[in-house]
Amino acid sequence: MKIAxxxxxxGFELKEVVxxxxxxxxxxxxxxxxFSTDSVDYPQQAKQVxxxxxxxxxxxxxxxxxxGIGMSIVANRFKGIRATLCHELFxxxxxxxxxxxxxxxxxGRVIGPGLALEMVRVxxxxxxxxxxxxxxxxQIDHQEQDCA
Ligand code: RB5
Numbered sequence: 001m002k003i004a005x006x007x008x009x010x011g012f013e014l015k016e017v018v019x020x021x022x023x024x025x026x027x028x029x030x031x032x033x034x035f036s037t038d039s040v041d042y043p044q045q046a047k048q049v050x051x052x053x054x055x056x057x058x059x060x061x062x063x064x065x066x067x068g069i070g071m072s073i074v075a076n077r078f079k080g081i082r083a084t085l086c087h088e089l090f091x092x093x094x095x096x097x098x099x100x101x102x103x104x105x106x107x108g109r110v111i112g113p114g115l116a117l118e119m120v121r122v123x124x125x126x127x128x129x130x131x132x133x134x135x136x137x138x139q140i141d142h143q144e145q146d147c148a
Contacts, residue, residue: 001124004058006032006045010066011108013037014116018062021117025124030058046074053102054078061103062120068107075103079141087111092119096126098133 003022007015012034022029032048034040042065049061061083063071068085075083083103084095087110095101104123106116128134138147 001059002028002030002057003060003062004030004032004049004052005062005064006034006049006071007064007108008034008042008045008066008070009037009039010042011064011068011071011106014064014106014108014111014113015062017113018064018116018120021120022062025121027124042070043074046071047078049103050075050078050081050083054080059102060124063103063105064108065105066107066109068105068110072103072105075105082137086119086123088115089119089122092123093126096123097129100128100133100137 005015005019019029019031032045034045046063049063052058053061063075065071072083072085075081081103082099082101083105084099084101085105086092086095135147
């Protein structure tokens with residue numbers, strides 16, 4: 001898969017830990033920054049990654065800020081983006097199974113690298129369950145009667 005990844009200064013160090021894992025797993029990675037711990041404004045990276053996933057220029061996205069909250073707020077304003085803020089393995093797995101998450105958000109000041117790497121592995125390898133969950137996702141953007 002092609003994976004777009006971005007962070008602000010609060011997520012920079014964790015982003016640098018996650019990138020090699022993505023490459024090791026055989027994914028193509030596009031890093032939209034930031035590229036140091038100098039302070040930046042997280043909406044810039046969030047908008048770039050969300051646009052790439054929305055436009056099909058990336059299959060999935062990963063966004064990391066201090067808490068993951070700002071990144072998820074921004075990314076979820078893009079239609080078709082299902083950005084899920086996860087801090088542990090259960091929600092990382094369920095965000096794929098039930099929500100067909102296409103952007104994983106994490107907090108670089110919340111979780112450590114070991115947990116983050118395991119979450120990324122789980123999030124990348126867990127398929128969407130479909131079925132009733134497809135109907136529910138349809139209802140996010142459409143009327144109930146239009147979602148069988
Ligand atoms: C930056 O200080 C911090 O606000 C940002 O990384 C993020 O946590 C926002 O939600």
